[in-house]
Amino acid sequence: METIWLEYAWALLILIGLEGLLSADNALVLAVIARHLPEDEKKKAINYGILMAFAFRFVALFAISFIANVWQIQAIGALYLLYLGLKHIIQAKFGKDNKNVHKDDEKEAAAKGFWPTVGKIALADLAFAIDSILAAVALALGLPDSPLGDFGGMDGGQFIVVVLGGVAGLILIKFAATWFVQLLEKRPALETTAYAIVAWVGVKLAVITLAHKDIGILDHDFPHSTVWTIIFYGVLVAIALFGWFAPSNKKHLKDKAS
Numbered sequence: 609m610e611t612i613w614l615e616y617a618w619a620l621l622i623l624i625g626l627e628g629l630l631s632a633d634n635a636l637v638l639a640v641i642a643r644h645l646p647e648d649e650k651k652k653a654i655n656y657g658i659l660m661a662f663a664f665r666f667v668a669l670f671a672i673s674f675i676a677n678v679w680q681i682q683a684i685g686a687l688y689l690l691y692l693g694l695k696h697i698i699q700a701k702f703g704k705d706n707k708n709v710h711k712d713d714e715k716e717a718a719a720k721g722f723w724p725t726v727g728k729i730a731l732a733d734l735a736f737a738i739d740s741i742l743a744a745v746a747l748a749l750g751l752p753d754s755p756l757g758d759f760g761g762m763d764g765g766q767f768i769v770v771v772l773g774g775v776a777g778l779i780l781i782k783f784a785a786t787w788f789v790q791l792l793e794k795r796p797a798l799e800t801t802a803y804a805i806v807a808w809v810g811v812k813l814a815v816i817t818l819a820h821k822d823i824g825i826l827d828h829d830f831p832h833s834t835v836w837t838i839i840f841y842g843v844l845v846a847i848a849l850f851g852w853f854a855p856s857n858k859k860h861l862k863d864k865a866s
Contacts, residue, residue, distance in 0.1 A: 612752055612754065612765075615751060615752065616751060616754070616765055616769055619747060619748065619750075619751055619769055620769050620772055620773060622747065623744055623747055623748070623769060623770070623772075623773035623776075624772075624773055624776040624777070626743060626744070626747065626773070627740065627744070627773050627774065627776055627777030627780065628776075628777065628780050629841070630736070630739065630740050630743065630777060631740075631777040631778070631780040631781040631784060632780075632784055633736065633809045633812070634661065634732070634733070634736045634740075634781050635780070635781045635782075635784035635785040635788055636784070636785075636788050636802060636805055636806065636809070637689065637732045637736075637806055637809060638654060638657045638729055638732070638733075638781070638785045639654070639785045639788035639789045639792065639802075640692070640788075640792075640799075640802050640803060640806055641653075641692070641725060641728050641729050641732065642654055642657070642725060642729065642785075642789070643789070643792060643799070645722065645725060649722050649725075650789065652722070653722065653725055653726055653729060654782075654785050654786065654789070656726050656729065657726070657729040657730075657733060657781075657785070658778055658781060658782050658785075660726075660729065660730050660733045661733045661736070661737065661778055661781060662774075662775075662778050664733050664734050664737035665737045665740060665741055665774045665777075665778070666771075666774075667737075668737045668738055668740075668741040669741055669745075669767075669770060669771065669774070678738075679817050679820040679822055679823060681734055681735055681738060682735050682738055682739065682813050682816055682817045682820075683813075683814075683817045684731070684735070685731060685732060685734065685735025685736070685810075685813050686735070686810045686811070686812075686813035686814040686816075686817055687810070687814075688728075688731060688732070688735075688810070689732065689735075689806050689807065689809055689810030689813065690807050690810035690811070690814070691810075692803070692806055692807070692810075693803045693804060693805075693806040693807025693808070693809075693810060694807050696799075696800065696803040697800060697803055697804055697807065700800045700803075735813055739813070739816060740774065740777060741770070741774070743832060744769075744770045744773050744774060745762070745766075745770060746832065748762070748766040748767075748769050748770045751763075751765065751766050751769065753765070754766070756768070788802070797851075797854070798851050798852070800851070801847060801848065801850070801851025801852070801854070802851075804847050804851070805844060805847055805848065808840075808843060808844060808847060812831075812840055815830070815831050815836065816831045819831045
């Protein structure tokens with residue numbers, strides 16, 4: 609019996625690490641969407657985003673057999689994140705200068721208001737919830753049955769592991785989103801980099817959609833394979849490093865210092 613619980617504890621630690629990686633995506637998107645709200649509304653939108661993320665994950669856990677077949681949600685999420693990221697990058701690169709783009713974004717955010725922004729966060733949270741729960745359940749189902757009986761359509765012990773991992777992920781989202789917002793305020797030149805990462809996360813959701821059994825363009829196991837994981841996080845880190853050390857970011861810091 610002790611061996612089983614040790615195996616569960618180890619799986620929980622792995623799941624918390626996995627949720628940490630997944631929550632970084634969610635937190636950055638949340639921070640970017642809420643980026644141009646007034647300070648008090650920004651914090652409120654992030655808190656609502658956390659609550660919605662929790663609700664979506666909890667509902668998804670009970671409805672996993674159903675939502676696993678609803679690939680359209682992640683397809684919509686992928687298209688939205690790609691639109692959000694590429695729109696900003698194209699405007700910043702080929703349109704107006706960054707200051708004007710920034711001002712236009714602020715006017716657009718002010719015009720659309722608080723609740724439409726929360727609605728955008730909800731859409732992103734829903735797409736991320738499916739990805740998070742599918743990954744967590746896939747890990748938990750590899751555990752042996754516990755003496756706790758069945759709950760939520762799966763073994764009670766496995767269910768608890770998934771719930772605890774999800775809660776840990778949401779706590780990480782809260783801290784990560786706050787940190788991302790503060791970072792973007794201190795280094796505004798990183799904003800285009802953040803949008804590039806958002807677009808890349810959209811690619812990730814698109815890969816998951818294309819690997820769905822009803823689509824079948826990619827192998828069903830490819831989105832969670834070692835190869836894709838290395839590619840995804842490798843490109844993500846490369847984008848982050850390029851943005852951090854980009855001349856535009858250094859120029860902003862120099863202008864701020866002077």
